[in-house]
Amino acid sequence: MGEFIAGPAGPYLAIAAMAAATYACRAAGVVLMSRVRLTASVQRALRALPGSIVVATVLPIALKAGAPALVGLVAALVTMSLTRHELPALLAGLAAVSLARAAGI
Numbered sequence: 001m002g003e004f005i006a007g008p009a010g011p012y013l014a015i016a017a018m019a020a021a022t023y024a025c026r027a028a029g030v031v032l033m034s035r036v037r038l039t040a041s042v043q044r045a046l047r048a049l050p051g052s053i054v055v056a057t058v059l060p061i062a063l064k065a066g067a068p069a070l071v072g073l074v075a076a077l078v079t080m081s082l083t084r085h086e087l088p089a090l091l092a093g094l095a096a097v098s099l100a101r102a103a104g105i
Contacts, residue, residue: 075093075096
C-alpha cells in the first residue's frame with residue numbers, strides 16, 4: 001500500500017481524501033443540527049462554544065510559552081472586553097508580549 005500512496009497520484013489522492021473528509025464533517029454538522037431542537041439552553045451553549053474553543057486552544061499555548069505570553073493574553077482580553085473588536089485586542093496582545101520580552105520578563 002505504501003507504494004500506491006508514494007506513486008505519482010499519491011499527493012492528489014491524499015488531497016482528495018482530505019477534501020472529502022472535510023466536506024463530510026461539515027455536512028454531518030448541518031444534518032445533525034437540523035435534527036436538534038433549538039431550546040434556550042442549546043442556543044446559549046452554541047453562543048458560548050467559540051469562546052470555549054479559543055480558550056481551550058490559546059490557554060495551554062500561553063502557559064507553555066511563559067510569562068510574556070500570559071501578559072499578552074491578559075492585555076488582549078482586557079482590550080477585547082473594552083473595545084469588542086479583535087484587531088485592537090490582537091495588537092494590544094502583541095505589543096504587550098513584545099514589551100514584556102524587551103523588559104526581560
